[in-house]
Amino acid sequence: MPPLRALPALAAVLTVAVLAPGASAEVVPVDPGAKLSAGKQIVGSGQNLPSMQAEGVYLVGPGPIAQVNAYYSSGAAARDQRQVAGVALRWTKRWLLETCGGTTPSTVRACKAAAVFDMDDTLVSWFPILSSNDPALSIDSSRSNEAMATCAAPVIDGTRRLYRSLLALGVTPIIITGRESSHREETERCLDSLGMSEWQSVIMREPGDARSAASFKSQARKALERKGWRIGPSVGDQISDMAFGHLGHGFLIPNPMYFIP
Numbered sequence: 001m002p003p004l005r006a007l008p009a010l011a012a013v014l015t016v017a018v019l020a021p022g023a024s025a026e027v028v029p030v031d032p033g034a035k036l037s038a039g040k041q042i043v044g045s046g047q048n049l050p051s052m053q054a055e056g057v058y059l060v061g062p063g064p065i066a067q068v069n070a071y072y073s074s075g076a077a078a079r080d081q082r083q084v085a086g087v088a089l090r091w092t093k094r095w096l097l098e099t100c101g102g103t104t105p106s107t108v109r110a111c112k113a114a115a116v117f118d119m120d121d122t123l124v125s126w127f128p129i130l131s132s133n134d135p136a137l138s139i140d141s142s143r144s145n146e147a148m149a150t151c152a153a154p155v156i157d158g159t160r161r162l163y164r165s166l167l168a169l170g171v172t173p174i175i176i177t178g179r180e181s182s183h184r185e186e187t188e189r190c191l192d193s194l195g196m197s198e199w200q201s202v203i204m205r206e207p208g209d210a211r212s213a214a215s216f217k218s219q220a221r222k223a224l225e226r227k228g229w230r231i232g233p234s235v236g237d238q239i240s241d242m243a244f245g246h247l248g249h250g251f252l253i254p255n256p257m258y259f260i261p
């Protein structure tokens with residue numbers, strides 16, 4: 001068995017999820033924290049994962065592997081991804097009307113409307129890589145680094161369609177990823193090669209950044225707002241992609257493989 005070590009870019013605790021049969025996209029109100037006066041809503045499928053801190057262990061466990069495999073191989077994951085992406089597109093069109101006064105590209109660009117995307121398990125899928133690790137759905141750092149270097153994680157078509165649809169509307173995509181900046185060149189090249197280009201920036205973690213993903217990502221969004229960007233949707237596979245405000249709405253892509261606080 002290879003050593004189970006934390007993948008630096010995905011400093012996560014893998015945990016167990018049981019998917020509700022026939023789960024569908026729904027609105028899930030969440031508490032965004034005491035610093036905000038009003039809650040933000042998150043749209044996602046009904047599969048909230050508990051945070052199970054298990055020091056040094058990054059493994060979904062043998063029990064649910066069959067369920068996770070079935071979720072992805074049956075097409076259910078792709079269906080849910082498309083569904084959340086569809087809801088995000090409809091919501092963003094309404095938001096553009098309210099925020100920018102129209103949905104023509106010139107109006108939207110002048111308004112500095114932006115959409116934030118996470119990368120891993122939002123725009124590209126790690127299931128084929130993690131499921132082929134030994135043990136399955138564990139994280140092996142060297143394999144993960146190799147996969148990032150070679151852009152081996154396949155694109156998630158539903159969110160790529162959302163990315164392109166928003167771009168066509170004049171919305172500026174901005175990537176905020178937990179990957180470290182040492183992976184910048186390969187990450188940017190990978191996005192372009194998968195047909196997701198014209199992003200305004202790819203915001204990455206610097207080495208030694210000990211903040212939680214939720215803190216790092218919310219502070220990155222806050223900095224974008226200070227530069228004048230109006231952030232509508234924030235699309236990710238973790239609550240930490242959309243926690244602590246500085247966004248219009250969070251859209252949660254189902255991920256039963258791991259949890260990132």
Ligand SMILES: [Mg+2]
Pocket residue numbers: 118119120121122236237238
């Ligand atoms: Mg992710």
